[in-house]
Amino acid sequence: MGNAVLEVNELTTKYITRFGENIYAVDHVSLKVEEGKSLGIAGESGCGKSTLALSLMGYYFPPLYYTSGQIIIDGQNISGMDPDEVRKAILGKEIAYIPQSAMNALNPTQRIINFIEDVIEAHKPYATKKEIYDQAKSLFEVLGLPAEVLNKYPVELSGGMKQRTVIAISVILSPQILIADEPSSALDVTSQKMVIKMLRNLMDSGLIKSMIFITHELPLLYNVTDDIMVMYAGQIVEKAGAHEMVFTPIHPYSQGLMGSIMVPESGLRDKKLTAIPGVPPNLKNPPSGCRFAERCKYVMPECRVTSIPLRDAGGGRAYRCILPKEFLMEAYERERGER
Amino acid sequence: MKGYRNYFANKLIWFGITLVAAFVLNFFLPRLMPGNPVAAIVARLAQGMSNTAGVQAIYEQYAKLFGTDKTMLEQFFLYVRNVFRGDFGYSFSQYPRTVADVIRASIWWTIFLQFPAIIVGWVLGNTLGAMAAYRKGGFDKVLLPVSIFVSSLPAFGMAVILLVIFGVTLKWLPTSGGYGYDLIPNLSWSFIWSVIVHYQLPFWSIVLITIGGQAIGMRSMAIYELNADYVKYSRFMGIKDGKIVRYVFRNAMLPQVTGLALAVGTMVGGALVAEIIFSYPGLGSTILTAVLGQDYPLISATTLIVTIMVLIANFVIEIIYGFLDPRIKAAQAD
Ligand SMILES: Nc1ncnc2c1ncn2[C@@H]1O[C@H](COP(=O)(O)OP(=O)(O)OP(=O)(O)O)[C@@H](O)[C@H]1O
Ligand code: SF4
Numbered sequence: 001m002g003n004a005v006l007e008v009n010e011l012t013t014k015y016i017t018r019f020g021e022n023i024y025a026v027d028h029v030s031l032k033v034e035e036g037k038s039l040g041i042a043g044e045s046g047c048g049k050s051t052l053a054l055s056l057m058g059y060y061f062p063p064l065y066y067t068s069g070q071i072i073i074d075g076q077n078i079s080g081m082d083p084d085e086v087r088k089a090i091l092g093k094e095i096a097y098i099p100q101s102a103m104n105a106l107n108p109t110q111r112i113i114n115f116i117e118d119v120i121e122a123h124k125p126y127a128t129k130k131e132i133y134d135q136a137k138s139l140f141e142v143l144g145l146p147a148e149v150l151n152k153y154p155v156e157l158s159g160g161m162k163q164r165t166v167i168a169i170s171v172i173l174s175p176q177i178l179i180a181d182e183p184s185s186a187l188d189v190t191s192q193k194m195v196i197k198m199l200r201n202l203m204d205s206g207l208i209k210s211m212i213f214i215t216h217e218l219p220l221l222y223n224v225t226d227d228i229m230v231m232y233a234g235q236i237v238e239k240a241g242a243h244e245m246v247f248t249p250i251h252p253y254s255q256g257l258m259g260s261i262m263v264p265e266s267g268l269r270d271k272k273l274t275a276i277p278g279v280p281p282n283l284k285n286p287p288s289g290c291r292f293a294e295r296c297k298y299v300m301p302e303c304r305v306t307s308i309p310l311r312d313a314g315g316g317r318a319y320r321c322i323l324p325k326e327f328l329m330e331a332y333e334r335e336r337g338e339r
Numbered sequence: 340m341k342g343y344r345n346y347f348a349n350k351l352i353w354f355g356i357t358l359v360a361a362f363v364l365n366f367f368l369p370r371l372m373p374g375n376p377v378a379a380i381v382a383r384l385a386q387g388m389s390n391t392a393g394v395q396a397i398y399e400q401y402a403k404l405f406g407t408d409k410t411m412l413e414q415f416f417l418y419v420r421n422v423f424r425g426d427f428g429y430s431f432s433q434y435p436r437t438v439a440d441v442i443r444a445s446i447w448w449t450i451f452l453q454f455p456a457i458i459v460g461w462v463l464g465n466t467l468g469a470m471a472a473y474r475k476g477g478f479d480k481v482l483l484p485v486s487i488f489v490s491s492l493p494a495f496g497m498a499v500i501l502l503v504i505f506g507v508t509l510k511w512l513p514t515s516g517g518y519g520y521d522l523i524p525n526l527s528w529s530f531i532w533s534v535i536v537h538y539q540l541p542f543w544s545i546v547l548i549t550i551g552g553q554a555i556g557m558r559s560m561a562i563y564e565l566n567a568d569y570v571k572y573s574r575f576m577g578i579k580d581g582k583i584v585r586y587v588f589r590n591a592m593l594p595q596v597t598g599l600a601l602a603v604g605t606m607v608g609g610a611l612v613a614e615i616i617f618s619y620p621g622l623g624s625t626i627l628t629a630v631l632g633q634d635y636p637l638i639s640a641t642t643l644i645v646t647i648m649v650l651i652a653n654f655v656i657e658i659i660y661g662f663l664d665p666r667i668k669a670a671q672a673d
């Protein structure tokens with residue numbers, strides 16, 4: 001067991017809409033990322049992946065609010081800290097973020113270098129422009145990005161270059177952990193590969209210690225991350241090593257997700273998540289029992305009574321279902337054999 | 340820099356084309372009005388004269404003086420040549436004053452009224468709109484409907500409202516003229532004070548109209564920018580809110596600059612109307628008397644000058660805009 005770079009305990013956050021409704025898009029989420037490891041998060045659209053990414057930053061602004069739970073980065077609990085302290089000491093320095101729409105993540109009327117100056121000055125008010133430029137230039141060189149990019153405006157960069165620039169800026173303060181929300185989804189295949197390679201490179205070269213990677217592309221997750229977590233309706237429904245998650249999913253929802261990309265002989269097929277029949281519950285008033293009940297083929301009356309806890313499945317795995325794991329795994333095996 | 344050169348050249352060509360069109364239209368349109376202004380002047384001068392041959396002689400003399408005995412096309416080229424020499428000819432209705440003389444007396448009133456009013460209105464409107472977007476809440480709830488109401492009034496509507504409230508009902512401010520009738524223009528305190536007092540109503544009627552439209556535009560641009568992805572990313576990189584607000588307002592301001600370029604024409608038009616309502620001694624009132632008196636040279640000259648002022652303002656704004664927004668340069672470079 002390495003030491004935990006990020007540990008999250010029972011984190012709950014909510015959106016408050018204009019009409020005053022609460023949407024609990026992250027509900028009692030716990031997770032742990034160790035040094036040198038990466039964690040993948042999968043789930044259908046709207047299940048709360050991006051909200052989890054935002055919530056992990058420990059810095060909230062409307063309509064997202066913190067409710068309860070702990071975020072511990074490198075032994076320091078940031079969830080009770082003063083927001084301005086988090087801004088200065090944590091954001092970018094301990095934990096950094098790459099937004100889902102990194103294409104538009106840069107101010108269109110500012111040169112890249114001027115944005116980098118603003119980022120660094122927010123944390124080190126005494127850095128000179130020259131120091132900042134040299135630092136940015138050497139980082140860009142290490143990451144294989146041309147230094148001319150620094151003097152350009154975002155519009156002058158291609159999509160892939162913009163994305164890689166955002167990634168480079170995100171790590172300029174050497175954060176412990178990087179949270180990448182679908183960093184490659186909007187790109188063409190070549191740029192996707194470059195972005196993935198760059199992220200791996202960040203880990204291998206020790207520029208960042210660990211990473212959380214959110215994506216729809218399951219095959220990608222399998223190739224990039226050590227562990228995978230599946231989210232459904234704001235909750236974690238299963239955690240496992242990447243290999244176990246892909247080949248022996250336990251929770252009926254994970255099985256649905258993974259089954260849709262499996263072909264029995266050849267292992268993984270390159271295919272995005274296909275829909276499981278039905279839609280996720282509305283997070284304004286989620287069902288009191290199992291949130292997956294409406295769509296589950298094993299559903300029983302007990303499933304709908306009280307909320308289902310996350311159960312330990314041994315070997316670092318956990319899942320949220322009242323059925324025994326042996327039953328669920330066997331059923332999955334049988335089904336795959338039949339197809 | 341190549342992108343910016345293209346942009347500049349493009350704007351310059353359009354400036355030239357519009358200028359030519361303005362010359363042609365400003366010359367021909369007034370002269371297409373029915374009626375014979377020279378005959379009207381002669382009739383006034385020749386009152387009581389019974390000798391038709393004498394009247395005819397006077398008419399011909401004036402027609403020659405004003406050039407109306409030549410064909411329209413000849414008159415046009417003569418006009419263009421003279422304008423480039425700085426000669427706008429005689430005013431028909433205020434003969435023997437020259438057009439240049441009439442304009443010289445009124446243009447400064449217009450410039451000193453409209454420039455400050457439009458700029459103050461633009462700055463105030465944008466500030467209020469930005470505050471409404473950022474603060475939201477009660478401030479926004481009041482500002483938005485008021486701005487919509489104000490900006491949908493016709494230009495003369497605001498002038499009339501202010502005139503009735505502050506001039507007629509409350510009697511706080513004078514309702515017409517640029518200074519008291521009983522004063523002779525000089526640098527005395529009483530004259531300057533009179534000018535300041537007379538300035539208020541036309542000034543604020545233009546300012547208020549401008550504020551309304553600008554505030555609405557700025558508010559929606561700023562709301563859009565505040566929700567942009569770069570705001571979220573900048574926050575998560577630890578940048579202070581104050582700095583992010585500056586990014587947002589700078590970006591929200593850019594379309595407002597082009598908005599100003601588009602609106603300058605309408606604004607000046609509206610402001611000319613406000614001058615007429617307050618009988619302000621500027622170009623607006625001059626245009627009105629020129630039109631009423633069928634004073635072709637004066638109409639052509641005043642409208643040409645207004646058009647050129649609007650075109651220059653437009654051109655300058657667009658040139659500044661191209662400088663401020665890197666997206667323009669990038670778009671023109673391909
Ligand atoms: N600004 C917001 N205000 C209110 N509700 C929101 C807001 N943003 C997201 N939500 C809700 O929170 C839930 C989770 O959204 P989130 O964006 O985290 O999902 P996601 O898993 O990232 O989806 P995707 O794969 O489409 O990116 C959704 O039900 C969504 O409707
Ligand atoms: S708890 Fe019941 S409804 Fe939920 S996943 Fe398990 S079997 Fe299905």
Ligand SMILES: [Mg+2]
Pocket residue numbers: 049050051100181
């Ligand atoms: Mg998302």
